[in-house]
Amino acid sequence: MKRRTIGLLIAAILVPALLSITSCSLISRNEIGRDDFVPDFSQERMLETIKILSAEDGGRIAGFAGEKAAAEYIARQFREIGLEVSEQSFPIKAFTCNNVSIDVISDASKKIEGAKALTYSAATPPGGIEAELISLGMGTADEYKDKDAKGKIALIQRGGEYFYIKTGRAYEMGAVAVVFYDPDGGEAVSATLTKLSAIPAISISHANGEMLENSIKDGDSVEIRVMVDSITEDSTSTNVIGLYKAAKNTGGMRVIVGAHYDGVDTPAANDNASGIAAIIEMARALSEQRIPLPYDVMFVAFGAEEIGLVGSTTFVNRMKTEEKESVLAMLNLDMVGVGNSFELYTVDEGSSIRFRDMAKETLNQMGYDPAILATDRSDHAPFAFAGIQALFIQAGPYDAYHTDFDTLSAIQPEVLVKVCEFGTRLLVDKLPLWVE
Numbered sequence: 001m002k003r004r005t006i007g008l009l010i011a012a013i014l015v016p017a018l019l020s021i022t023s024c025s026l027i028s029r030n031e032i033g034r035d036d037f038v039p040d041f042s043q044e045r046m047l048e049t050i051k052i053l054s055a056e057d058g059g060r061i062a063g064f065a066g067e068k069a070a071a072e073y074i075a076r077q078f079r080e081i082g083l084e085v086s087e088q089s090f091p092i093k094a095f096t097c098n099n100v101s102i103d104v105i106s107d108a109s110k111k112i113e114g115a116k117a118l119t120y121s122a123a124t125p126p127g128g129i130e131a132e133l134i135s136l137g138m139g140t141a142d143e144y145k146d147k148d149a150k151g152k153i154a155l156i157q158r159g160g161e162y163f164y165i166k167t168g169r170a171y172e173m174g175a176v177a178v179v180f181y182d183p184d185g186g187e188a189v190s191a192t193l194t195k196l197s198a199i200p201a202i203s204i205s206h207a208n209g210e211m212l213e214n215s216i217k218d219g220d221s222v223e224i225r226v227m228v229d230s231i232t233e234d235s236t237s238t239n240v241i242g243l244y245k246a247a248k249n250t251g252g253m254r255v256i257v258g259a260h261y262d263g264v265d266t267p268a269a270n271d272n273a274s275g276i277a278a279i280i281e282m283a284r285a286l287s288e289q290r291i292p293l294p295y296d297v298m299f300v301a302f303g304a305e306e307i308g309l310v311g312s313t314t315f316v317n318r319m320k321t322e323e324k325e326s327v328l329a330m331l332n333l334d335m336v337g338v339g340n341s342f343e344l345y346t347v348d349e350g351s352s353i354r355f356r357d358m359a360k361e362t363l364n365q366m367g368y369d370p371a372i373l374a375t376d377r378s379d380h381a382p383f384a385f386a387g388i389q390a391l392f393i394q395a396g397p398y399d400a401y402h403t404d405f406d407t408l409s410a411i412q413p414e415v416l417v418k419v420c421e422f423g424t425r426l427l428v429d430k431l432p433l434w435v436e
């Protein structure tokens with residue numbers, strides 16, 4: 001209380017000139033009284049974390065050794081910082097693909113490189129599947145009305161509905177495989193079907209997709225062969241939890257700051273080694289300076305996000321009702337290392353507005369004007385659906401996610417520093433107002 005009063009006085013002396021030119025309420029660190037917190041976020045440390053986590057292409061796919069090694073690395077970091085570390089394991093279906101190919105049998109001069117299997121794509125027989133290719137636009141139900149996909153391989157564009165819905169529909173309509181491409185993209189995307197599909201589903205580059213579309217338009221039958229050598233098996237993944245204890249936890253409240261550490265079959269530097277680097281660095285700053293907070297902060301590195309938010313869903317499902325009620329807010333960081341602007345996502349227009357407004361104000365005060373959007377495709381979603389104020393921050397624009405260009409060289413460490421500043425402003429300056 002005392003510090004707050006002093007802070008207010010200092011603010012009153014220092015800021016009248018600023019107040020005269022700004023109409024919004026000026027909440028600064030000084031007003032809340034934690035002016036002793038001057039975080040020293042290290043770009044080098046964050047880059048080092050991303051370098052280690054993204055060293056291997058496809059190195060953090062859920063359920064395999066690389067994801068487990070990443071979990072151990074994160075647990076070690078949390079422990080070194082002085083957090084109380086616990087782990088939460090859960091069963092998953094691990095998926096890996098050894099080989100994918102696509103050949104144009106009707107015109108061998110047409111070569112298709114860089115095809116990828118979607119996660120949980122069914123495998124083909126060893127010799128592949130050969131069939132005629134049929135163009136189905138976006139793959140909506142309408143597209144099938146006057147076309148016969150039976151026994152054919154469906155060429156479908158990305159966008160709108162989920163891949164698993166489009167793949168399931170293609171199967172129901174009799175297609176024997178699906179080839180996806182992104183009409184607005186570049187390289188073949190990596191994406192998940194969330195569970196094992198009935199037919200193989202692969203993605204190819206935009207250019208290759210156009211080339212196949214044009215071949216079909218030319219009128220001749222286009223015969224292709226797709227080959228997918230994939231494995232789907234029972235495995236486990238883990239959430240790694242680092243607890244930063246409250247100085248005085250009067251109400252038993254907690255704030256959750258999360259980021260997923262698994263990746264798709266890419267180096268996965270920005271998606272999402274960047275988020276992990278940022279939460280470790282935020283935790284370090286709080287811990288090193290022993291910043292007193294009126295709640296526990298749980299830093300959670302989620303496993304198995306890319307295969308369908310499995311880690312965060314498990315985390316929420318295993319919370320008792322009173323534990324859910326004790327969560328003041330949940331902040332999710334996913335792809336925070338590239339770009340010149342920020343996006344704030346809730347799951348829909350109507351939820352988590354209070355936390356979103358606080359976050360928006362914080363970014364405004366840092367000189368940013370974040371885009372306000374909605375999505376349920378990252379780890380904030382299970383929390384929001386459980387009634388928790390949950391928000392997802394992303395930096396952007398960033399087109400290279402889920403491609404092999406998602407590498408360390410794309411990362412802008414100054415963006416990571418801004419994200420850490422944003423997160424700690426919320427934790428240290430803003431969210432305490434909800435409990436104090």
Ligand SMILES: [Zn+2]
Binds near residue numbers: 260271305334335
């Ligand atoms: Zn991600």
